[in-house]
Amino acid sequence: MGPSSNFDPNQPIPHKSLDNTSLSPSRVILKARLHCSAQTINRMFLQRSALTAARRVAARPAVARTFTTSFVRRDAARPATPNEQAAALAGSAEKKVGSYKTLKEIRTEEDLFGPGAAPGTVPTDLEQSTGIERLEILGKMEGVDIFDMRPLDASRLGTMKDPIMVRSAGEEQFAGCTGFPADSHSVHWLGITRERPIERCPECGSVYKMDYVGPEDDHHHHHPPEFEEPKTFADYIKPEYRYK
Incomplete structure (x- = not known):
């Protein structure tokens, strides 16, 4: 060491205390910034988790279908033409089908034949059914139960005036x-x-x-019964x- 140095080898070397009270102002500011950054990060994570949960949950309406739509569907006209019946059975807005007789036009057994399917397509019951099966399908298309299997009225006693x-x-x-x-x-x-x-x-x-x-x-009625x-x-x- 030079002659102008104030260093005394007999004096103990000074050291900085580890106590928090002796932190420099710059360290105090740094610690405060770190504390604020941790709060900001936690707030960001909470916001992101809330947004993610809100996106994952599908919003459900209080009523699945409006009552006005329900009334319209209930009062909707039943399909009466072959194309309307075929479209209703296929679940589409429009469907072309061959000509056939509807329920109100059935007069003989020859009327209970379907038009058949177009070449290269799979026929539906409405297109290929015949006989009694076809009569039942045509009735259901117009809301008529051909084979009414409900029990007879047992709520009263039938009389000659009101059987x-x-x-x-x-x-x-x-x-x-x-x-x-x-x-x-x-x-x-x-x-x-x-x-x-x-x-x-x-x-x-x-x-x-x-x-x-x-x-x-x-x-x-053109011949008598076989057995009397x-x-x-x-x-x-x-x-x-x-x-x-």
Whole structure:
């Protein structure tokens, strides 16, 4: 060391204290900046997580479909033409199909044939069905249940003035009576025909009457029946006393 130096080898070397109270102003500012940066980073992460969660959750409306749309769909007209029925069955706005007769135009068995599918396409039931199956499909397209399998009205007792009506598309129909109130006795099968449209249950006395909905002319009257119906006691009752 030079002669002008103030260094004294006998004096201890001074050192800076590690206590926080002795930090320089620059270190205090740096620590404050680090603390603020940590708060800012935490706030950014929270904002990003909230935005991500909001994006992942799909917004669901309170009502899936407006009530106005529901009323319109309920009151919508049923398809009446072949193209409208084919489009409704295919679930599309428009579909071309060959000509065929709708339910109100059916008169004979020859009317229950489909137009067939276009070449190179798969036929639908509406295009290829025939016979009774086609009649049922045409009825469903217009909201008519051809094979009405609902049970007969058992909420009241049928009388001669107000009988329980039984729909029938044929010349003969069997009706099962379970009594009044319902299931008060075992089933009694009553046969009703177009010639004798009214029958009374022998146990509860409920009256049933045929409501014929079939064709007026079935084209089967040109020859006598193959077997004559056996005579019963009811055949010898005068018609005016039959339903007394």
